[in-house]
Structures are given as C-alpha cells and as structure tokens.
Amino acid sequence: MSRRPGLLAGVVLAALMCALGAYLYVKAVPYQETVDHGPSPEARANPYLAAEHFLRKQGINVEHVNNLGVLPNLEPHQRSLLLLGERTNMTPREVDQLMNWTRAGGRLLFVAEALWDDSTGSSGDLLLDRVRLRQLLSEDLKEPPAELIKDRYPKLTKLYLEDEEAPAYIGFDTDFHLEDPHNLAQAWANSELATHMMQLTLGLGSIIVITDAELWKNEHIDQYDNAWLLWYLSADTDVTLLFNTDHDNLLTLLLRYFPQALVALLALIALWLWRSAVRHGPLQQPAPKARRQLEEHLQASAGFHLRHNGQQQLLQTLQQDVLRRARHLHPGFEQLVVAEQWQVLARLTRQPTRAISQALSPRPKQRMSRAEFCRQVAHLQTLRNAL
Known part of the structure; x- marks a missing residue:
C-alpha cells in the first residue's frame, strides 16, 4: 500500500513533463541569428585584403610586399606595381630605380602624398615631383559658374571609356586635385570640380597617379565601381601590392602593447642600480677629534x-x-x-x-x-x- 502514492506521483510528474514538452514544441519558433565579430585578424592586419581576393577571383596573380627591396628582381613586363603605403622615407636612389623599372615596361601606380608649394617650387614628394604633376586642395580651385554645373553626382569621380554610354563612378576623396601644368597626362578622371587620377606614358611603361587609395580598402572596395577600377588598371598584368613600408620599431610596439611590462622592467632596473650602489663591508670610522701631537x-x-x-x-x-x-x-x-x-x-x-x-x-x-x-x-x- 505504501508504494501506490509514490507511483502515482511519478505518473503525474511524467504526464506534466510530457504536456510541457508538447506545449513548447507547438509554441516555440526556431530562428537563426548572426553574430558579427568584426573584421578577422587578417583583415585588420591587411587593409587591402579584400582587394587582393577580388583580383585573384579575376584571374590576376597578386603578391604583397613591404619594401622596394624586391624591385631589382621584379620583371617589369606585364607587371603592375601599386604603391599604396607611406613613402615619406623614399630616397632619390629609389625614385630612380622606379623610373628605370617603369621605362623598361612596368606599370606603376602610386598615391600623391604632398601638396604643391609655390614658395619652394616642389611638393616634397620626390616621386610626384619627378613625374611633374602637382597636387592641390580642391577648395583652392575656382568654381565654375552655376549654370555650367549639370553633374548629377558631383562628389563621384567619372571615368569615361570609348564605346561606353555611361561612365564608371568611383569614390575618390574629392578634397584633393591633380594638376598637369605641362600637359603630360594622356588620360584622367574627374569629379565635378577636381581631377583625381592621371595616366602618363614613360618609355615602354606607364604611370598612374591617384589622389588617394582609400577606395580600395576593405570597407570601401565594394562601393560604386571602385573594385572595377582596380581591375581595369591592372588588367593583363601580374600585380604587386606594396604598403606598410614604415614599420613600427620594437620600442613603439612595446609601449603600445606592453606598457605595464616596461614600467615593471624600469622599476627592476632602478632597484638593481640602488642595490648595486650599497657599500659592502663596515664604514670607515671618522677621525678622532683629539689634537695631534706636536x-x-x-x-x-x-x-x-x-x-x-x-x-x-x-x-x-x-x-x-x-x-x-x-x-x-x-x-x-x-x-x-x-x-x-x-x-x-x-x-x-x-x-x-x-x-x-x-x-x-x-x-x-x-x-x-x-x-x-x-x-x-x-x-x-x-x-x-x-x-
């Protein structure tokens, strides 16, 4: 008789659990949720990672280098060299090497880095001054009369091609303008007020100058026709991307990522110096104050x-x-x-x-x-x- 109440309670509990499961099965609606963890470590380390993947999908061989040391071994024929990093430390010798490489048939693309200075007659950008182009601020240009402005997209750069009815629209930064005082450029691309890309011929090769390369970074390459322009400028060639030429030194990296460790190291050095300065052995006793003998x-x-x-x-x-x-x-x-x-x-x-x-x-x-x-x-x- 004592087992019947326990058995009955177990049956009731099992029935309640089955009823709860049936209710949840009827009412619960499955769904999927995507959690965005941000860019991958590879994308954070390489701002042009998406550009590299895009070019490879178009059948173009792409390699990434960090300095111009590879230039002597870089075959100029059917090769595009894209200088997308800082060039503030470029030497005149490196500029000469780039010019000779381009004359031999290479296709060189680089970003104008400095503004033209009338007082010095140069911009300080050795490569830009060598090709005799100038970079100015768009706000310093004279605006055309309002009745002549009919551009639907004044902030976008237009590139017109033969046999094409509509231009390609590119997202260059419109704050800068390229000027060709010697009429050397053979092709160019403009926004409403300024020019943002110019192409020149040098020997057997060509030089392409742009005002910025932000349009090809991971977060912008999928906008407008930015990716198409990258493919168009490097078509039928192998591509070498050069950026991150100025690396942080060891001390800068330590200060950035391990400041506490540096503070602890300095404290240990200070303690060691203090300990090393302590005298060993008894101190010399002062001379007695009694008068000496005659x-x-x-x-x-x-x-x-x-x-x-x-x-x-x-x-x-x-x-x-x-x-x-x-x-x-x-x-x-x-x-x-x-x-x-x-x-x-x-x-x-x-x-x-x-x-x-x-x-x-x-x-x-x-x-x-x-x-x-x-x-x-x-x-x-x-x-x-x-x-």
Missing part, C-alpha cells in the same frame, strides 16, 4: 714644504739660519770672505773646516738621494745647534 704637526709641515718647495729650498733655509746666528755672535761676519767665514764658524762650533765647507757650499740642482739629503740636514742642524 711631533706629528712638525712632520706634516716638513713633508708639505718638501713636496712643494723641494730639497734646495729647505737646505738654503738651514744655511741662512746658520749664517744669521754667526753674524749675531761675531760682529762684522758678513764682511769677511767665504774662507774667513768658514774659519770663524770652525772656531765657534769647534767643527772642522771641511765639514763646514760641505754643509754651506751650494748643492747641485739635481735631486739628492734620501740618505744624502738627511746627512746634509744633520750637518746643518749640528752647526746651528753649536752656535
């Missing part, structure tokens, strides 16, 4: 005079002291000749004349040995003490 003062004074005045000065001082005492004991001593003075000193000191002669005679200028100097001082002191 003998120490005399020795220090004598050592000072010997170092600064030399041996001759000390000996002359002793000799003059002996003569001064002799003049005091024997009136008229200074008027006697040297030999007579030595005889007087021999009588006063009871020393032989030879010893007095050796003590008072002038010494040679060369430095005496320590033993000889001590003997000479001892003889003089003996004479002085005897007077």
Whole structure:
C-alpha cells in the first residue's frame, strides 16, 4: 500500500513533463541569428585584403610586399606595381630605380602624398615631383559658374571609356586635385570640380597617379565601381601590392602593447642600480677629534714644504739660519770672505773646516738621494745647534 502514492506521483510528474514538452514544441519558433565579430585578424592586419581576393577571383596573380627591396628582381613586363603605403622615407636612389623599372615596361601606380608649394617650387614628394604633376586642395580651385554645373553626382569621380554610354563612378576623396601644368597626362578622371587620377606614358611603361587609395580598402572596395577600377588598371598584368613600408620599431610596439611590462622592467632596473650602489663591508670610522701631537704637526709641515718647495729650498733655509746666528755672535761676519767665514764658524762650533765647507757650499740642482739629503740636514742642524 505504501508504494501506490509514490507511483502515482511519478505518473503525474511524467504526464506534466510530457504536456510541457508538447506545449513548447507547438509554441516555440526556431530562428537563426548572426553574430558579427568584426573584421578577422587578417583583415585588420591587411587593409587591402579584400582587394587582393577580388583580383585573384579575376584571374590576376597578386603578391604583397613591404619594401622596394624586391624591385631589382621584379620583371617589369606585364607587371603592375601599386604603391599604396607611406613613402615619406623614399630616397632619390629609389625614385630612380622606379623610373628605370617603369621605362623598361612596368606599370606603376602610386598615391600623391604632398601638396604643391609655390614658395619652394616642389611638393616634397620626390616621386610626384619627378613625374611633374602637382597636387592641390580642391577648395583652392575656382568654381565654375552655376549654370555650367549639370553633374548629377558631383562628389563621384567619372571615368569615361570609348564605346561606353555611361561612365564608371568611383569614390575618390574629392578634397584633393591633380594638376598637369605641362600637359603630360594622356588620360584622367574627374569629379565635378577636381581631377583625381592621371595616366602618363614613360618609355615602354606607364604611370598612374591617384589622389588617394582609400577606395580600395576593405570597407570601401565594394562601393560604386571602385573594385572595377582596380581591375581595369591592372588588367593583363601580374600585380604587386606594396604598403606598410614604415614599420613600427620594437620600442613603439612595446609601449603600445606592453606598457605595464616596461614600467615593471624600469622599476627592476632602478632597484638593481640602488642595490648595486650599497657599500659592502663596515664604514670607515671618522677621525678622532683629539689634537695631534706636536711631533706629528712638525712632520706634516716638513713633508708639505718638501713636496712643494723641494730639497734646495729647505737646505738654503738651514744655511741662512746658520749664517744669521754667526753674524749675531761675531760682529762684522758678513764682511769677511767665504774662507774667513768658514774659519770663524770652525772656531765657534769647534767643527772642522771641511765639514763646514760641505754643509754651506751650494748643492747641485739635481735631486739628492734620501740618505744624502738627511746627512746634509744633520750637518746643518749640528752647526746651528753649536752656535
């Protein structure tokens, strides 16, 4: 009898679960949701990744390089070189190499990077100045009369082709304008007020100058006829894309991505320098404040005079002291000749004349040995003490 209530509760619970499942099955409506995680790492690293994929789908071979070091090995025949990166560090030698490569049959496309400066007669863009084109701001151009403006799409650049009724519409940045003061361009594309693309012939090859390459980046290449223009300019050739020529150095990358690690490293270096500066062993005790003995003062004074005045000065001082005492004991001593003075000193000191002669005679200028100097001082002191 005790099992029937438990069994009944289990049956009721199973029935409720079946009823809930049936209700959810009838009411629930399946749907799909797409979560946009943004550009892939490859697209973030390569702003022209979509352009490369597009050209490959058109059967064009595409390669991506980061510098002009590949130019000597790049066959110019049926080859398009697209310079889409920064060229601020380009050298005159590299410009000459590009010009020679184009004359040999290459197709060169590059972006004008600097504005023309009338005061200097150049733009600072070596490649743009070499092809003798100029880039100006569109706002500096004179606007045509309003009655002559009939453009339906003034912000789009139009490229007209033969046997085509309508132009191709391209999304160039209309803030810039290309000027051809020497009438060198053979083809061009304009917006309402400005020119944004020019093509010139150089030897067996051609040069294409554009005001910007933003229209071929991943986020813009699918707009208007931007992708078609890229294919049109590089048709029947292999394509080499060159950008990211200026790479960040290691310090810049570390500051950008690992600032905390750099701070920690600097702190460790500072601690190491502080630790290395600590003295090892006991500190030297300060000198006692008690006065030195008179003998120490005399020795220090004598050592000072010997170092600064030399041996001759000390000996002359002793000799003059002996003569001064002799003049005091024997009136008229200074008027006697040297030999007579030595005889007087021999009588006063009871020393032989030879010893007095050796003590008072002038010494040679060369430095005496320590033993000889001590003997000479001892003889003089003996004479002085005897007077």
